[in-house]
Amino acid sequence: MFDYIEKQITARLNELGWPIGQIQLSRPKKIENGDCASNIAMALAKELKRAPLEIARELMDGMVLDSGVVEKYEIVNPGFINFFQSADYLTAQLKNILKLREDFGKNASGEGQTAQVEFVSANPTGPLTVGHGRQTVLGDTLANILTWSGYDVTREYYFNNAGRQMKLLGESLKARYLELKGDTILLPDGGYEGEYLIDIARDLQQEQPDLNSETDVELFKSFAEKSIFSIIKSSLERIGVKHDVFYNERSLYETGKIDEVLSILSDKGLLYKKDGATWFKTSDLGTEQDRVLVKSSGEPTYRLPDIAYHREKIFRGFDLVVDVFGADHIDAYPDVLFALKVMGLKHDHIKVVIHQFVTLLRSGEVVKMSTRKANFVTLDELIDEVGADVVRYFYVMRSASSHLNFDLDLAKRQTEENPVFYLQYAHARIFSIFRRAKERGLEADAENADLSLLNEELTVALINETLGFPEVIEHCRRTLEIHPLPTYLYGLATALHKFYSEHKVIDTENVELSRARLALLEAVQIILKNGLSILGINAPEQM
């Protein structure tokens, strides 16, 4: 309907020889203002130097509107043109949902294009924490949205299993291992204190009981990496996330990509040596201080492989690249983009989604989290407490750019009045009605149902609500924000519950009306299921 009206207005503007700017159509909040509103008359008022109402009248006079789509229109103060959709249009849309079913909501905006979403990317130094969890769910859900928009999506996990931190990890495990053998060995300075390393040390002892203080730390390091990665992958699996590619930073060294970047930047005159380190002139970018790319020890900082990695992403030819980072990485990406730019690479298609921190509250107290210290809460523990569905929903129900307060006590208590259950209940409730209808010999049958019977206020409101689904998906894709989806689904569930309270669906005295209402419920059920599947949440048929 929006497309149709936009087309008609454009045609009419051409006819009148008026300027065609951006035609903004919106869905009015109040039903008395119709189903689609245009502000075009007000927008043109200045340019045409005429009153908006007058412009609206001239525009609309002589406009031909298909009565199968638009039933009527009104021109109201201060110059809105409000369009009211026809009942035929509404029922046609409903039929469309029932025809498309699990494809309803998909669009072709990314058709034939590839997208890569990089998320999690935690180095294997410890289990995933509550903080990683947000990124995990955000990234996976974004990937789902892109899939629904037609993209061929690659989910990627970038990691580094070399360098100082991993060495510290190996040393920490070695200390724990020797500790189990009765030695009193202190953890290395800045080492990893988490209890998970004690468990891993125990496993190692089982497998290889004869290691000692002479054993090369490399052995401990690689055992720790293997063990922790398996813990991480199991967490990801529990929450329904599966990466297509695990990209090892080391490969960038082995294939010489790191050196290539250094030599290109050097040729551009953007590198210089100081105090034994190699510096990158980022001051052109506006940073106060230049950044170190290679430490005086000869080891690169994280920035250098990050640049090389993103250069590879460009070479790999993705049409869209999405990086999901936590707010603590906010300073890294401008450097990377700057480096790509000076290397003459186009990077407009690289989008960065930054999410703010998760504050975890337990018994009203803020739990500070640090992987190296022992006092963190893992994603696994969170899933144990509230379940994967609740975890996934809570992580995406808020805007990524807002801080997320995750109150564990509340999340547990909310097993009774949780928005997740509200949505799942709506879905289950529909199935319950279907089961009961079947007992009475009634089934949803859109082909033969007389959908024009669906004309009561709450019923029309519910149908209208269903039509918004594709718009929400499209909006999520465009903005790379996903919280509008849970918000939308919640509203749909509310519209359903309201409809349910007002109208009895199964009425053996009125089979025609029952059929039509069952068809409507089926449409709602399809959308709930589609929406929940994008969120990675179960849509139960009974609870």
Added chain:
RNA sequence: GCGCCCGUAGCUCAGUUGGAUAGAGCGCUUGCCUCCGGAGCAAGAGGCCACAGGUUCGAAUCCUGUCGGGCGUACCA
């Protein structure tokens, strides 16, 4: 100091590219089960959209400044 994010009901948060009388959940007050699942619905109270200017037909939304909170500002990742 500088950069990014946030500031909307008692609390947690929505509010599509600027639109019409700013919304929801929780909590509080009060109704609705002989009836398809009450994990629900209805009604009520609760607001100077942090503050001050500006842009315009029109601002919670855009611009500037101020105040408050978070994150960063490493030869850690």
